[in-house]
Amino acid sequence: MANSCSTGSCGANQNQDFERMIKDAQIQETLSKIKNKVVVLSGKGGVGKSTVAAGIAVSLAMEGYQVGLMDVDVHGPTIPNLFGLTNARPGLSPAEKLVPLKVLPNLKLISIGFLLQSQKDALIWRGPLKIGLIEQFIYDVEWENLDYLIVDCPPGTGDEPLTIFQLMKDAQAILVTTPQNVSVIDVEKSVTFCEKMGVKITGIIENMAKLKCPECGKEIKIFPGRGGEKIAEDFNLKLLASLPLSHSLIEKADKGELHKAVKELEMLKPVIEGIIEETKARDLKLDKRIIKIAIPLDENDKPSAHFGHAPKFAFVTADREKKVVVSREDKTPPPHEPNVIPQWLADNEADVLLTGGIGPKAETILNNNKVVVIKGVTGDNIEKIVTDYLNGSLQTQENMCDH
Numbered sequence: 001m002a003n004s005c006s007t008g009s010c011g012a013n014q015n016q017d018f019e020r021m022i023k024d025a026q027i028q029e030t031l032s033k034i035k036n037k038v039v040v041l042s043g044k045g046g047v048g049k050s051t052v053a054a055g056i057a058v059s060l061a062m063e064g065y066q067v068g069l070m071d072v073d074v075h076g077p078t079i080p081n082l083f084g085l086t087n088a089r090p091g092l093s094p095a096e097k098l099v100p101l102k103v104l105p106n107l108k109l110i111s112i113g114f115l116l117q118s119q120k121d122a123l124i125w126r127g128p129l130k131i132g133l134i135e136q137f138i139y140d141v142e143w144e145n146l147d148y149l150i151v152d153c154p155p156g157t158g159d160e161p162l163t164i165f166q167l168m169k170d171a172q173a174i175l176v177t178t179p180q181n182v183s184v185i186d187v188e189k190s191v192t193f194c195e196k197m198g199v200k201i202t203g204i205i206e207n208m209a210k211l212k213c214p215e216c217g218k219e220i221k222i223f224p225g226r227g228g229e230k231i232a233e234d235f236n237l238k239l240l241a242s243l244p245l246s247h248s249l250i251e252k253a254d255k256g257e258l259h260k261a262v263k264e265l266e267m268l269k270p271v272i273e274g275i276i277e278e279t280k281a282r283d284l285k286l287d288k289r290i291i292k293i294a295i296p297l298d299e300n301d302k303p304s305a306h307f308g309h310a311p312k313f314a315f316v317t318a319d320r321e322k323k324v325v326v327s328r329e330d331k332t333p334p335p336h337e338p339n340v341i342p343q344w345l346a347d348n349e350a351d352v353l354l355t356g357g358i359g360p361k362a363e364t365i366l367n368n369n370k371v372v373v374i375k376g377v378t379g380d381n382i383e384k385i386v387t388d389y390l391n392g393s394l395q396t397q398e399n400m401c402d403h
């Protein structure tokens, strides 16, 4: 049949559609090799978002995960500075893809900073160009198989996080804020944005909350205001960590040695635990609507902090979609012997264990049996603990028992 289009624009449109299709397929292929995506956001600038994003990436890499760090802060890409890579440039693979720079053997980095001529180059980019660049940072970079991709977005809720969340619908978000009152409005905007995008917020980090006096060791609160704890409570979020202003961290960051800041980055441990917990919960039972949650009980049928010595366990059946408790059955575990109770929980088809404390061996057995372990759980109302867990607002403290 003859082509009825006299201008030839139909052919051009068809070509564009075809190119788009290829690009989408490449994006999906790349993303399918990246198990978990973590997007670090902040409502306003200068709160330490890039430092935290880079710190999370280094910490996860130190835990042995394969990690990628993607800096999409088009207007202020600071991540290369943190690793002393301001003059570095990514190479090209035989397939003509950008090869991300290796910060550690298992940590790769790509940043718009690498593509600027000089650090002083300001980027005045419009939305569509930024979107194109972010897409390219996914399909045109040789990420290969990753356990985690950490994305550092510019502050606010503009084109960059919008594009990222549209492409990575399964991403988890981490919000960084300082604890003063003005941050509340910014946090609110970020929370609403994530909700609209259907993205789960793993938690909030309050940064530069306090300063430890090097002379006397006394902690000084830096910002007046309601604090991260209150912000987390107001927005029904988990406060993952309250980070101090660390002089030695600034020193290492300024020297471009963040990947060597092993001691300083220990403060991110609860953040890493929160990310891994969220990852496990997704990994294991994502498609399961009805789950069984086990909680150790004491003699008075209240939640017990001692997993191994609990005389009873509550097995609560819960509906993840409706976020309600369906039923509860209390069972007596077999006598306390090494490894017996974790296996008994798995045999009783527990999907999740919510406990005050647990020893590392028991936790490993449960992990191997694909039981999600959430430790540091407090409170004495089983139904509230379970519904908080289902709503993603369960607050946890440190593991109350590590033997």
Ligand SMILES: Nc1ncnc2c1ncn2[C@@H]1O[C@H](COP(=O)(O)OP(=O)(O)OP(=O)(O)O)[C@@H](O)[C@H]1O
Residues within 6 Å of the ligand: 042, 044, 045, 046, 047, 048, 049, 050, 051, 052, 073, 076, 078, 154, 155, 207, 208, 243, 244, 245, 246, 247, 249, 250, 253, 254
């Ligand atoms: N906990 C901390 N202790 C000490 N210094 C910190 C801490 N967090 C961040 N900083 C320092 O604060 C400055 C700003 O941090 P960073 O660039 O990470 O903020 P940002 O929120 O990403 O900023 P931007 O708005 O430019 O994206 C940096 O000099 C960094 O080294």
